[in-house]
Amino acid sequence: MTAPINTAMDNLCAAQKSNIIPxxxxxxxxxxxxxxxxxLLHRLRGLCDNVDSGPETFSDHEMCFSIxxxxxxxxPLLLRVRRSMEPNFADMPWQLRYIGQPELGDKSRPTIVRSSIDIATSNTVVDFLTELGCKLDYEYITRGYxxxxxxxxxxxSKIIKVNQMNKVPESVPDYITPSYLVELSVLAPSGQDAIAEDMRVFAEQLRPLVQLEKIDYKRLVH
Structure with a gap:
């Protein structure tokens, strides 16, 4: 089995050097x-792809760990675990995600840029992270389009609290705020900053319904 593993590692290294991994x-x-x-949903239906089929809906349970x-x-190193709560996707892999510190950059940069790596995992990933020494900081549910x-x-999406018994609410959702979170994002290999300008242009088409902007997380904390 050594040869296939070496070949896979060589291919991964080559892909990283070629900037083809998002x-x-x-x-x-x-x-x-x-x-x-x-x-806003009506505006997005008119602007986005697959207008006839409509937007995808989702319901995810997300757990945020740090070590x-x-x-x-x-x-600390921040890791997120996400699983779908949709009955039709019960057999889908769980998702482990690493998110780096946001790079706000200079004021002329249209978007936040941050490192992001997604990995499909089994449903034992929470046990694995706990064994590594990771601490569960918080968890929540997101439902939306x-x-x-x-x-x-x-x-x-709407953000929903997980109740005190660490159970996902099944009847009346406990929404954190009376508003929807709106996120515009692109996953891309390093060095493709031109996509940020496309995002800025798209965001302008959603004004004044929603103002999409760079969020300075450090300012919010302090």
Missing amino acids: NQEYLLQGSVVDKSVEV RRGSPQEQ IFRKGRMKIIV
Whole structure:
């Protein structure tokens, strides 16, 4: 089995050097109040692909873990585990995601850029992370709609609390805010900054319904 493993590693290294692995996420975020979301969904149906079939719906349970790599002053490594709660996708793999620190860059850059790597896993991934020493920081549920425009993905979703018994609410959802989160994102290999300008142009078409912008997370924390 050594030869196939070596070949796979060689192929992976070659792909990384050729910048064909999507390991960067370009991101804009905003929100829209509940009473205006139908107008936004109607606008997105007109702008995005697959107008006839309509947007995809989803319901995901997401758990956010962290682990310290060294001194307390260092930023912890952040990992996210996501699983679908849709009955039709019960057999789908779970998703483990690494997200790096946002790079706001200069003011002329249209979007946030951050490292992002997604891996399909089995449903034992939570046990695996716990054994590694990762700590569950928080978890939540997202339900909403996914639109696509070329390489761009637009998500309009509600964020729902997980109850005190660490159970997913089955009857009346406990929404965190009276608004929808709107995210415009693209996963692409390093060095494809031109996509950020396409995202800016698309975001302008959604004004004034929603203002998609770069979010300075450090400013929110402090």
